Amino acid sequence: xxxxxxxxxxxMRAALRGEAVDRVPISLWRHWPxxxxxxEGLAAVTLLWQQTYDFDLVKLTPTGTYGxxxxxxxxxxxxxxxxxxxxxxxxxxxxxxxxxxxxxxxxKGFLGEQLAAVRLVADGLQGSVPLLQxxxxxxxxxxxxxxxxxxTDLRLHPEEFxxxxxxxxxxxxxxxxxxxxxxxDGIFFATQGDSYRLLSEAxxxxxxxxxxxxxxxxxxxxxxxxxxxxxxxxxxxxxxAAYPADAINxxxxxxxxxxxxxxxxxxxxxxxxxxxxxxxxxxxxxAIRAEIQDAIAQTDGRRFMVGPGCVVxxxxxxxxxxxxxxxxx
Numbered sequence: 001x002x003x004x005x006x007x008x009x010x011x012m013r014a015a016l017r018g019e020a021v022d023r024v025p026i027s028l029w030r031h032w033p034x035x036x037x038x039x040e041g042l043a044a045v046t047l048l049w050q051q052t053y054d055f056d057l058v059k060l061t062p063t064g065t066y067g068x069x070x071x072x073x074x075x076x077x078x079x080x081x082x083x084x085x086x087x088x089x090x091x092x093x094x095x096x097x098x099x100x101x102x103x104x105x106x107x108k109g110f111l112g113e114q115l116a117a118v119r120l121v122a123d124g125l126q127g128s129v130p131l132l133q134x135x136x137x138x139x140x141x142x143x144x145x146x147x148x149x150x151x152t153d154l155r156l157h158p159e160e161f162x163x164x165x166x167x168x169x170x171x172x173x174x175x176x177x178x179x180x181x182x183x184x185d186g187i188f189f190a191t192q193g194d195s196y197r198l199l200s201e202a203x204x205x206x207x208x209x210x211x212x213x214x215x216x217x218x219x220x221x222x223x224x225x226x227x228x229x230x231x232x233x234x235x236x237x238x239x240x241a242a243y244p245a246d247a248i249n250x251x252x253x254x255x256x257x258x259x260x261x262x263x264x265x266x267x268x269x270x271x272x273x274x275x276x277x278x279x280x281x282x283x284x285x286x287a288i289r290a291e292i293q294d295a296i297a298q299t300d301g302r303r304f305m306v307g308p309g310c311v312v313x314x315x316x317x318x319x320x321x322x323x324x325x326x327x328x329x
Contacts, residue, residue, distance in 0.1 A: 008056045008129040016225070016246055016269050018303040024296055025056035026306040026328045028274075028321060030314055031083025036063050039113045043120035050129065053325050057225075058131045059188050060121060061311065062114050067141045067172065069110040071101055083314040092146035095157045098164025106175040115175075115182045122183025130225055132188040133179035138168040138211035139193040139204075140231075151198075154207050162207070169211040173218035186225035186246075189216065194240055195232040204236055212243065220244050227271060231310060241266040251309030253279075253291075259298040269303045274324065276308035281316050285323035292327040 003022040014021045035041035042062060050058050064084050065075045072091030092098060104111060118133055125131060142165060143150050153161040176187050193199060193208055216226065227247040230240050233255040241248055249271035252259050262270055273295025274280050279287050292306055306328055
């Protein structure tokens with residue numbers, strides 16, 4: 001029996017519950033230099049992206065460094081395929097800077113600009129499709145604020161470092177809640193430290209998980225959708241899969257677990273199936289379709305949304321993007 005055609009919301013809610021869908025949902029996302037330097041610019045390109053490809057979920061993708069600018073970090077954009085900005089000045093340069101971080105007013109500065117972008121995009125979408133705001137984990141933000149010195153600080157000066165993590169977590173918890181109140185339907189929570197290549201599991205449970213949960217617990221009562229993004233290789237999948245979340249996204253094409261394996265380890269919706277830096281970028285269209293069909297086969301098309309492992313390269317051909325979108329029809 002054929003499932004009647006669904007709206008984006010109907011399709012997403014059914015997929016999140018593991019129910020039958022008329023087709024598997026799909027979403028792709030990318031960075032937007034230099035438009036992401038203003039709320040108006042980011043909103044305009046985000047809405048045009050959605051109008052062009054008609055995805056089932058919109059992930060607002062501000063600059064990957066928006067969370068450090070109000071604490072003194074400075075960045076510039078040099079031409080790069082991933083669209084990320086380069087950090088040219090750290091906001092934390094001494095161990096004693098951590099407990100002195102300001103408790104920010106999230107309605108002002110760079111954070112306030114991102115809330116304005118949420119309002120503009122939500123107004124443009126008019127509730128037609130779920131909208132998620134990107135929130136970075138406190139440990140991710142700390143590394144962007146100070147660089148790799150965090151690995152020394154967490155091991156040699158843990159109390160000072162934890163004081164900074166607490167301030168970051170409380171600030172971004174307020175920002176996450178205000179993002180939902182501004183019109184987002186939830187958050188895309190990006191963790192870039194939950195990798196065995198960076199930390200032991202014991203270290204992440206001490207310096208990552210408690211501060212992640214400050215944000216997730218604060219926003220959970222108000223967010224319809226929380227998606228975890230576990231970034232990098234050799235991730236602590238089971239650790240973050242236990243977070244209070246509805247969906248999880250990771251680089252399933254280049255690091256374990258596979259989608260098939262993850263079905264047994266996470267009860268919510270899996271998001272992935274596309275290798276954005278190989279298959280999607282280089283094609284051809286037949287390879288993109290084959291990869292997506294393989295992902296659907298691994299999951300039986302239930303509790304699954306087609307998505308990239310991380311941001312799509314900004315120079316990806318529109319023909320390849322359309323091929324991905326059409327592959328689920």
